[in-house]
Amino acid sequence: MEHETWTDEFVKVKGFFTEIESICNLLKQHTTQFDRALSPMSILSPIDYPMNDLNAIEPSFMYSQLLKEILLDAEYEDYARKALTQLWRDGYQNNRFQLKIIDEFERDYNPDLAIWWYTRESFTYSMLNRALRTIDIDHMIKMGFFLCDIHRQIQQIHAETSKIEDLRTVYRGQGMYNTEFEKLQKRIGGILSFNNFLSTSTDREVSLVYAQSSSENSTMIGILFEIDIDIANPSTPFASLNNISYFSSEKEILFSMHSTFRIGEMQKIDEKVWQVKLTSTNNNDEQLQTLTELMRKEISGNTEYDRLGQLMIRMGEFDIAEEIYQILLDEPTGRDDAELAHIYQQIGKIQNEKGEYDQALTxxxxxxxxxxxxxxxxxxxxxxxxxxxxIVYKNMGDYPNALSFYQKSLEIDQKSVPINQNDLATTYSNIGAVHFNMGDYSSALAFYERTLEIEQQLLPNNHPSLATTFNNMGLVYGQMGDDSNALSFYQKSLEIQQRTLLPNHPLLASTYINIGGLHYNMDDYSNALLSFEKALEIREKSLPPNHPSLATIYNNIGIICHSDNDDSTALLFFQKALEIQEESLSIHHPSLATTYNNIGGSHKNLGDYTSAISFYQKAIEVHQKNFSSNHPDLATCYSNIGVVYNKMGNYSNALSFYQKALEIRQISLPSNHRDLAINYKNIGDTYENMEDYSSALSFFEHALKIGQYSFSENRLQLKTFRQCISKMQEKLQMCDNE
Known part of the structure; x- marks a missing residue:
C-alpha cells in the first residue's frame, strides 16, 4: 500500500516491481494495448446516412482491399523469401537476437507454419501489422507471400472447422482515440472494416481487461467489441488458434485481414469504456462495392504485377510502380508486341508524373x-x-504540339463505333487544359463542361475523375475573376479527393495549391499560406526534390511573403523555384516566365528597379515564344513594367506599358475582371503623378465601376478606389478655387 500511494503522486510511474519478470509482463501488456489501439480500421457510412455522404468510402479501405486482392492472387517465386529476410536484416543489423530468428525463418519457414510465425513473439507480427496499418507499400509487397500464406491457412482451418464447431460470439478489447470513437458513434448501421489481421477471444472477461486498461489513456476510450459471427460465411474467414499459435491458446480467434462487420448498438459499461455490437457481413455488401468494383475494372491488367503497378500509379507511388514495370520489362520470358507496348506506356506515364518529360516522350x-x-x-x-x-507536351509548355496531338486523339474518338464516352471526356478535358494555359478561358470552360456532362452520366458521384474536372473548372472561374464559383468547385473537388485518395496523393496537393491561390486573390494570406504549406508537405513526401511541382509551391509561398512586404524571404523562395525549373524544364517553359515575373516583383519592392525590369523582360521573352500577343500573362508583365517606370518617375513609359496591358485585357478578359479594375487604377495613379487630376479621376471611376462587380464589398481594393476618387475630387475642387 505504501508503494501504491507513492506511485499515485507520479503519473509517469506505472508500478512498483521486485522482479524483472513482472516488469516484462507489464511491458508486453502495454505493447499489446498500443498495437490494438493502432489497428487500422475504416468506418463507412450506413446506407441511411445523409445523402451528401452516401459514397464516403474511405481510401484506406478501398486501396487496402484492392491491394489485398492483388497480393493474394499473385504468384511468388523462391526468391521472395530471400528478399523479405534481407529487408528484415537491414532493419535489425545490430540486433543479434532478431538476426538469429531471421536466419531461422529463412531456413525453416513453410506455408503450413505461417500462423505460427505470425503469432511468434518477434518482429514478424509487428512488422506485418505496421505495414498494413501505414499502407507501407514496399514492405507489403515484400511480405506478400507471408501475408498470403497466413490468409490461406486461416481459410483452410475455417473450412475444416466450420462444420464441427458451434461458435457464435467472440470479443475484442482495445482502445480507440476519442475522435475515432465519436466517428464510430455517428455510423451506427454502417460498416467497420479491420484492415489487418484481427485477433479476438471467446473470453469476454479477458477482452474487457484490455478495454479497461486502454481507457487509462486520457486520449482514448476503452472499447469492448462483441462480435456475432456466422461460421458458415466463407467471406469472413477466421481460425481458432488452439495448437496452432506459437503461444497455444484455446481462446484466441484470428480473423483474416480486411474483415468487415456491421456496426450495431452501443452500451456504456462505465465512464470511459463502451461495448459495441458488431455483426459479420458479406464482403459483397452492395454499399462497399460501388466504387471499389469500378476501380477494380480500371486496374484490370495482364498479370497481377501489372495490376499492382497500375494500383501504385493510382496511389501516387511512382517509384514503386516504376520498379514493378522495370521488372516486367526485364523478364526473359517472351511477350508479344501488345504486352511490350503496354509496359512502355505505363513507364511513360510514370516518367511524366515524375516530371521526366523527355524520358516519357521516349x-x-x-x-x-x-x-x-x-x-x-x-x-x-x-x-x-x-x-x-x-499530356507530356502540355506539361513541357509546348501547347501547339499538345493541341495537335489532342486533336488527333479527338478525331479518332469521334469516329469510333460506338463512341467511347470515357475517352471522349478525357480528350475534351485535355483540350480544355491547353486552352486554359493559352489564356482562352471561355473555350477552356466550354470543353470542361462537356467533360463534366459525360462524367456525371457515367461515374459515381465520388469518382476521382470528377474531382479533377471540378478542380479544372475552379481554375477557369478563378482566372475569370469569379471567386465564388471557383471556391465552390474547389471544395467539391477536395471533398471527393479526401474520401478517395490517400493523404499524401499529389492530386490533393494540386487542389490545396488552387485553394491557396484563391485565398490569395481574396487577400486572405494566412489561409493561402496554410493551403500552400499543406501542398508542400504532400509533395515533398511524394515527389523527387527537383520536380517542377515543388517549384510551383515555392513560387506561391514566395508570393505570400511578397504580399506581406517580406521580399528578402520571397526572393529566397523564388530562387529555389528557379533552380528547380532551370534544372528540369526547357529554357522557354511558361513556368520560368512566372518565376521571372515574381523575382522582378521582389526586386521592385526592394528598390532595385533595373533588376526588376530585366526579369520582367525575361518573362516577356518566354511568353512571346509560347503565347499569342493577346495572352493575359503578357498583360501582367507589361503592367508590372509600368509600375516600375511609374516609381522611377518615367510617367510616359509607365502609361505606354499600362496601355499595352489594357488593350490585351480588354480583348482577353471578361469586362468586369478584377485585373481590368487594377489596370485602370494604375493608369489613374500615373495621371495623378502627372497632376492631370481630371484624367486620373476618370480612370479611378472606371476602376471602381468594375471593382464593384469583381471584388467583394469588404475588399481593401474597393476602399482604395473610393479614397482615390475622393482625393481627386478634392484636388479638382482646390484647382477650381484657385
Whole structure:
C-alpha cells in the first residue's frame, strides 16, 4: 500500500516491481494495448446516412482491399523469401537476437507454419501489422507471400472447422482515440472494416481487461467489441488458434485481414469504456462495392504485377510502380508486341508524373512505333498514345504540339463505333487544359463542361475523375475573376479527393495549391499560406526534390511573403523555384516566365528597379515564344513594367506599358475582371503623378465601376478606389478655387 500511494503522486510511474519478470509482463501488456489501439480500421457510412455522404468510402479501405486482392492472387517465386529476410536484416543489423530468428525463418519457414510465425513473439507480427496499418507499400509487397500464406491457412482451418464447431460470439478489447470513437458513434448501421489481421477471444472477461486498461489513456476510450459471427460465411474467414499459435491458446480467434462487420448498438459499461455490437457481413455488401468494383475494372491488367503497378500509379507511388514495370520489362520470358507496348506506356506515364518529360516522350514514341506498325491495332489504342504524348507536351509548355496531338486523339474518338464516352471526356478535358494555359478561358470552360456532362452520366458521384474536372473548372472561374464559383468547385473537388485518395496523393496537393491561390486573390494570406504549406508537405513526401511541382509551391509561398512586404524571404523562395525549373524544364517553359515575373516583383519592392525590369523582360521573352500577343500573362508583365517606370518617375513609359496591358485585357478578359479594375487604377495613379487630376479621376471611376462587380464589398481594393476618387475630387475642387 505504501508503494501504491507513492506511485499515485507520479503519473509517469506505472508500478512498483521486485522482479524483472513482472516488469516484462507489464511491458508486453502495454505493447499489446498500443498495437490494438493502432489497428487500422475504416468506418463507412450506413446506407441511411445523409445523402451528401452516401459514397464516403474511405481510401484506406478501398486501396487496402484492392491491394489485398492483388497480393493474394499473385504468384511468388523462391526468391521472395530471400528478399523479405534481407529487408528484415537491414532493419535489425545490430540486433543479434532478431538476426538469429531471421536466419531461422529463412531456413525453416513453410506455408503450413505461417500462423505460427505470425503469432511468434518477434518482429514478424509487428512488422506485418505496421505495414498494413501505414499502407507501407514496399514492405507489403515484400511480405506478400507471408501475408498470403497466413490468409490461406486461416481459410483452410475455417473450412475444416466450420462444420464441427458451434461458435457464435467472440470479443475484442482495445482502445480507440476519442475522435475515432465519436466517428464510430455517428455510423451506427454502417460498416467497420479491420484492415489487418484481427485477433479476438471467446473470453469476454479477458477482452474487457484490455478495454479497461486502454481507457487509462486520457486520449482514448476503452472499447469492448462483441462480435456475432456466422461460421458458415466463407467471406469472413477466421481460425481458432488452439495448437496452432506459437503461444497455444484455446481462446484466441484470428480473423483474416480486411474483415468487415456491421456496426450495431452501443452500451456504456462505465465512464470511459463502451461495448459495441458488431455483426459479420458479406464482403459483397452492395454499399462497399460501388466504387471499389469500378476501380477494380480500371486496374484490370495482364498479370497481377501489372495490376499492382497500375494500383501504385493510382496511389501516387511512382517509384514503386516504376520498379514493378522495370521488372516486367526485364523478364526473359517472351511477350508479344501488345504486352511490350503496354509496359512502355505505363513507364511513360510514370516518367511524366515524375516530371521526366523527355524520358516519357521516349517511351511513348516506342508505343507509337509499335501501334503504327501493327495492322491489327485498334484505333482506340492510337488515340490513347496521342493523348499521352499531348499530356507530356502540355506539361513541357509546348501547347501547339499538345493541341495537335489532342486533336488527333479527338478525331479518332469521334469516329469510333460506338463512341467511347470515357475517352471522349478525357480528350475534351485535355483540350480544355491547353486552352486554359493559352489564356482562352471561355473555350477552356466550354470543353470542361462537356467533360463534366459525360462524367456525371457515367461515374459515381465520388469518382476521382470528377474531382479533377471540378478542380479544372475552379481554375477557369478563378482566372475569370469569379471567386465564388471557383471556391465552390474547389471544395467539391477536395471533398471527393479526401474520401478517395490517400493523404499524401499529389492530386490533393494540386487542389490545396488552387485553394491557396484563391485565398490569395481574396487577400486572405494566412489561409493561402496554410493551403500552400499543406501542398508542400504532400509533395515533398511524394515527389523527387527537383520536380517542377515543388517549384510551383515555392513560387506561391514566395508570393505570400511578397504580399506581406517580406521580399528578402520571397526572393529566397523564388530562387529555389528557379533552380528547380532551370534544372528540369526547357529554357522557354511558361513556368520560368512566372518565376521571372515574381523575382522582378521582389526586386521592385526592394528598390532595385533595373533588376526588376530585366526579369520582367525575361518573362516577356518566354511568353512571346509560347503565347499569342493577346495572352493575359503578357498583360501582367507589361503592367508590372509600368509600375516600375511609374516609381522611377518615367510617367510616359509607365502609361505606354499600362496601355499595352489594357488593350490585351480588354480583348482577353471578361469586362468586369478584377485585373481590368487594377489596370485602370494604375493608369489613374500615373495621371495623378502627372497632376492631370481630371484624367486620373476618370480612370479611378472606371476602376471602381468594375471593382464593384469583381471584388467583394469588404475588399481593401474597393476602399482604395473610393479614397482615390475622393482625393481627386478634392484636388479638382482646390484647382477650381484657385
Amino acid at each position: 517511351f511513348y514514341q516506342k508505343v507509337l512505333d509499335i501501334k503504327q506498325n501493327d495492322q491489327s491495332s485498334n484505333p482506340d489504342d492510337l488515340s490513347t498514345v496521342y493523348t499521352n504524348i499531348g
